[in-house]
Amino acid sequence: MPAIEDSGVVVLGWWVSMFTTRVRIALAEKGISYEYIEEDIPNKSPLLLKHNPIYKKVPVMIHKGKPICESLIIVQYIHETWKEGYPLLPSDPFLKSQAAFWADYIDKHIYQVVKLTWDSKGEEMQKRVEEFLGYLKVLERELSEEPYFNGESFGFVDMALICYYSHIIAFGKIGNFSVEKDTPKLFAWATQCLKRESVSMTLADPNKIYELLIEIRKKNGLED
Numbered sequence: 001m002p003a004i005e006d007s008g009v010v011v012l013g014w015w016v017s018m019f020t021t022r023v024r025i026a027l028a029e030k031g032i033s034y035e036y037i038e039e040d041i042p043n044k045s046p047l048l049l050k051h052n053p054i055y056k057k058v059p060v061m062i063h064k065g066k067p068i069c070e071s072l073i074i075v076q077y078i079h080e081t082w083k084e085g086y087p088l089l090p091s092d093p094f095l096k097s098q099a100a101f102w103a104d105y106i107d108k109h110i111y112q113v114v115k116l117t118w119d120s121k122g123e124e125m126q127k128r129v130e131e132f133l134g135y136l137k138v139l140e141r142e143l144s145e146e147p148y149f150n151g152e153s154f155g156f157v158d159m160a161l162i163c164y165y166s167h168i169i170a171f172g173k174i175g176n177f178s179v180e181k182d183t184p185k186l187f188a189w190a191t192q193c194l195k196r197e198s199v200s201m202t203l204a205d206p207n208k209i210y211e212l213l214i215e216i217r218k219k220n221g222l223e224d
Contacts, residue, residue, distance in 0.1 A: 008033070008034065008035070008063075008064070009027070009032060009033070009034035009035070009061065009062070009063050010034060010035045010036075010037060010061070010062040011023060011024065011027070011034050011035070011036050011037070011059055011060070011061050011062075012037050012039055012045075012047060012048050012051070012052075012058050012059060012060040012061075012062070013036060013037070013038065013039060013058045013059045014038065014039050014041050014058045015038065015204055016041075016204065016209065016212060017058050017059065018111075018163040018164050018166075018167055019058070019059055019070075019071035019163065020058050020059040020071070021163040021202055021203060021204065022059075022071045022072075022075065022159055022160065022163040023059045023061060023071050023074045023075065023078075024036070024202045025159050025162070025163065025198045025199055025202050026074070026075045026078045026079075026088055026159055027078060028197070028198035028201070028202060029085075029086045029088060029154070029159075029196075029198045030078055030082050030085050030086060030088070031085055031086075032078070032082060034061075039058050041058070044056060048060060051067035051069075052067065052069045054069075055069065055070075057069075059071055059074065061074045061077070061078075063077075063081070071163075072100075072103055072104075072107070072160065075088055075156065075159060076088075076089065079156075087153075087155075088155060088156055088159070089155065089156045090150065090155065090156075095150075099149075099150070099155065099156040099157050100156075102139075102142060102149065102157045102160070103156060103157055103160035105138075105139075106139070106157070106160045106161050106164070107160070109135045110132075110135055110136075110161070110164055110168075111164070113128055113131055113132040113135065114132075114164065114167050114168070114171055116128055117171050117174055117175065117213065118213065118216050118217065118220065119217075119220050119222065120222070121217075121222045125174075125175055126175075128175065129175040129176070129177050132171070132175070133177060133182055133183065136168075136179075136182075136183045136186055137183060139161065139186065140183055140185045140186050143185055143186065143189055147189070147192050148189070148192070148193075149161075149189075154193065154196060158189075158193060162190065162193045162199055162203070163203070165190050165193075165194075165203060165206075166203050166204045166205065166206040166209045167206075167209055169206035169209075169210075170206050170207075170209040170210035170213055171213075173210050174210070174213060174214075174217070
């Protein structure tokens, strides 16, 4: 009997992970069937440790027994492997380079600030919020008046950012800010993205993310 990872496409992920969400959105956009295995992150499976021995993190996509790690790399792999159907990246080399730049910007800045909300409060939290809104406003300027970052079509940068949306909403409840009020263009963009089944059926419930963040903050002595 063949090993589970040898059968087509398998994704090892975690429901909380925005990076897992990113990969699942890309697969949905391409209409690719896959097996999803939810990881217990505190007790990582032998399958995860076997296929990502360096970082030991999700997501991992296993295609025909071969592992691909890191979500942006996985999305590019999906784009290049399944060329038919919806394109995930622009064909023009310059536009492709710009998409890669902004995806990298998102993971360097948005992720780091969201992560720091787990262990800050008071003035430090307010500083994090101001820094975070500054990064979002940079992205708003790049979005301009278009429905998506790639213009009329949902693409690589949209997938890079929308996977954070549930966490951003949860962060807003903790940090007392509103995406709709403070970054209205990004709110309109997110609303447009959520009309896509690939996004609406994949994003985690922001209330569940919020509950998890509050639990973590209580453990860190930041919430009563």
